[in-house]
Amino acid sequence: MAPSTARTPAPSPDRLGSPGSGVLVTGGGSGIGRATALALAEVGRPVAVWDIDAEGAEETATICRRDHGVVAEWAVVDVADTAAIEKAVPEAADALGSLGGFVHAAGRSGPMPVDFVDDELWDATLNVNLRGAVMISRMLLEPFRQAGPGSAAVLISSVEGLFGSAFLTAYCASKGGVLGVMRSIAQRFASEGFRVNAVCPGAVDTPMLQPAFELPGFRAQLEERTPLQRVSTPDEVARPIRFLLSDEASFITGTHLTVDGGMTSVTAI
Numbered sequence: 001m002a003p004s005t006a007r008t009p010a011p012s013p014d015r016l017g018s019p020g021s022g023v024l025v026t027g028g029g030s031g032i033g034r035a036t037a038l039a040l041a042e043v044g045r046p047v048a049v050w051d052i053d054a055e056g057a058e059e060t061a062t063i064c065r066r067d068h069g070v071v072a073e074w075a076v077v078d079v080a081d082t083a084a085i086e087k088a089v090p091e092a093a094d095a096l097g098s099l100g101g102f103v104h105a106a107g108r109s110g111p112m113p114v115d116f117v118d119d120e121l122w123d124a125t126l127n128v129n130l131r132g133a134v135m136i137s138r139m140l141l142e143p144f145r146q147a148g149p150g151s152a153a154v155l156i157s158s159v160e161g162l163f164g165s166a167f168l169t170a171y172c173a174s175k176g177g178v179l180g181v182m183r184s185i186a187q188r189f190a191s192e193g194f195r196v197n198a199v200c201p202g203a204v205d206t207p208m209l210q211p212a213f214e215l216p217g218f219r220a221q222l223e224e225r226t227p228l229q230r231v232s233t234p235d236e237v238a239r240p241i242r243f244l245l246s247d248e249a250s251f252i253t254g255t256h257l258t259v260d261g262g263m264t265s266v267t268a269i
């Protein structure tokens with residue numbers, strides 16, 4: 001199918017170039033996923049919030065509806081469960097009226113050095129962070145075609161996808177893998193005019209990092225290693241994701257945007 005250049009209705013200026021189609025946000029019950037759903041709702045995009053945490057997902061959808069008046073649905077969907085994904089993607093498209101955006105924010109960290117990694121930890125980490133992104137993406141071409149031009153996806157990787165941490169073997173594998181599959185999916189989707197990118201956050205103040213923040217000196221060490229001398233808020237990652245999903249990023253595909261306060265720009269010298 002040839003990419004079309006037509007779009008109705010035209011995006012209004014106060015929507016920051018955002019199409020009107022709905023967006024599926026996995027991991028939308030907390031942290032970066034929640035902030036992303038809210039940022040998208042702010043520019044009028046309907047959202048489908050998926051999470052294994054029902055309470056968190058429902059709360060996000062409720063805030064989106066209450067504060068921004070958009071259609072906002074939520075569902076308990078385990079992104080490691082391919083059968084559940086196959087059932088839930090068409091349901092999300094129906095509920096939102098169109099599905100022209102996808103953000104894979106569902107994630108788990110699984111801190112463990114290589115000498116302690118076992119099959120269970122490896123599979124659990126890879127299945128959520130990496131396989132889930134692929135199994136959802138493979139369901140999206142048809143809804144994206146129906147939603148029309150401007151359809152796009154953003155997968156959340158990490159600075160750990162670019163560099164290595166001794167304590168995050170499976171996590172690093174999953175996040176490096178996200179960058180690999182992002183480039184591959186981007187090629188396939190580009191043939192139909194759709195874009196796929198990734199973001200690589202540094203340290204973000206979300207529940208995922210809370211156990212680490214409780215270690216003495218950990219937060220101070222992170223801040224010291226970050227040129228902007230602080231960790232980011234979830235919203236500071238959500239807004240770049242919203243940009244990548246918008247027509248403002250119409251010629252950006254197959255790449256990643258590092259959102260790390262400069263952390264990866266520093267040499268060891």
Ligand SMILES: NC(=O)c1ccc[n+]([C@@H]2O[C@H](COP(=O)([O-])OP(=O)(O)OC[C@H]3O[C@@H](n4cnc5c(N)ncnc54)[C@H](O)[C@@H]3O)[C@@H](O)[C@H]2O)c1
Pocket residue numbers: 026027028029030031032033050051052053056077078079080104105106107108109128129156157158159200201202203204205206207208209
């Ligand atoms: N917080 C950071 O410093 C940081 C840095 C770089 C990348 N990231 C990535 O950003 C993404 C969002 O993480 P966050 O920091 O907002 O963490 P978070 O823990 O606040 O949110 C993650 C969400 O994913 C959900 N989730 C976990 N397993 C799931 C599954 N199987 N199916 C569906 N949902 C599931 C959780 O319930 C949770 O609501 C993750 O991919 C994470 O790896 C986070």
